[in-house]
Amino acid sequence: MVPYGRQSISQQDIDAVIDVLKSDFLTQGPQVPAFERSIADHCGAKHAFAVNSATSALHIACLALDLGAGDILWTSPITFVASANCALYCGADVDFVDIDKRTYNMSVQALEEKLVDAEKTGRLPKVIVVVHLCGQPCEMEAIHALSQQYGFKIIEDASHAIGGKYQGEPIGNCHFSDITVFSFHPVKIITTAEGGMALTNSDELAERLALLRSHGITRDPELMTQAPDGPWYYQQIDLGYNYRMTELQAALGVSQMTRLDEFVSRRHELANVYNEALASLPLTRPWQHPDAYSGLHLYVIRLDLAKLNKSHLQVFEELRERGVGVNLHYIPVHLQPYYQAFGFKQGDFPVAEQYYRDAISIPMFHGMSDNDQQFVIDTLKEVLAA
Ligand SMILES: *Cc1c(COP(=O)(O)O)cnc(C)c1O
Helix, strand or coil, X not given: CEXXXXXXXXXXXXXXXXXXXXXXXXXXXCHHHHHHXXXXXXXXXCEEEEECCHHHHHHHHHHHCCCCCCCEEEECCCCCCHHHHHHHHCCCEEEECCECCCCCCECHHHHHHHXXXXXXXXXXXXXXXXXXXXXXXXXXXXXXXXXXXXXXXXXXXXXXXXXXEECCEECCCCXXXXXXXXXXXXXXXXXXXXXXXXXXXXXXXXXXXXXXXXXXXXXXXXXXXXCCCCCCCCEECCCCCECCCXXXXXXXXXXXXXXXXXXXHHHHHHHHHHHHHCCCCCEECCCCCCCEECCCCCEEEEECHHHCCCCHHHHHHHHHHCCECCECCCCCHHHCHHHHCCCCCCCCCHHHHHHHHHEEEECCCCCCCHHHHHHHHHHHHHHHHC
């Protein structure tokens, strides 16, 4: 089976992890700060905090922005559940904004309309999590302008998007957001096995993120309520978690970062081949916004079901049976049973629901050979022709 995504591990990556195993520090050593610096420098952000997952990064990002009971977070229904769950962890409510027909990211028009309504009913969101689906950045300039008008904070869930650019600048620079989050799960663009990062340009948010990642504990005398009792002293000044990344993970991350550009450019090569090879098939290929240079985590096709005598499910199953490891990103979050219990229902976000009826993610990853790709193309042609 050709998987839809797969990590790329080099000898250099393996050596980097082994070196940590032989070193003094398995956690809380030099690799985590080095990984944070390499990502912050790559993105052009002031601060970066490595954590054990993007889910943890989203959680502490919401807490740092003071999201809590009585507050509302909005996100896209077409995302991994973590982009919404982070609000629930904080005791806040979740709502969704439908997606754009072409980018599959949160629709700026739908957002604007929903904000107008929410202002009337006094239900404006405190935080909006925008998701750069497939690696394609959202329309950040317009969303940022709305945040100024309506007073909400912005978290970029850039789990798919490291290595991409918006208006020619690296995603993660937080130019149009308060905090940006990356994931380093093995299917993503670079990996640390499990891992995530939260970036910000705000010194104040940085201080909170650092505390929340590690029990709310500080060793900085300037943050303490009294002078230290002695060299052993630390203080807990907030309620935090143990969301730390290990040195093994960070060393892998540092090593993976040296190949980030190569990873993304190979994805672009593969996408360009797909774009040409699939042009005449009854499907819609990914559309790219002119402001976007996508990290291309995913290549999503939309089946033109009116022109096919097979269902979405049939096409999906036949591809898998023939060894093409397709997937579907994502089941609309508002249709998950856990969210339906909050009153969300079929019909609430029609563009997202239509996407779910015809979208398929086809294999694309750095180590995919030209032969693998040709096999995917040929199989897709056969399945759609029959
Ligand atoms: C993978 C992913 C997450 C969660 O990342 P973890 O590192 O597995 O916690 C969150 N949001 C999106 C959009 C993702 O793709």
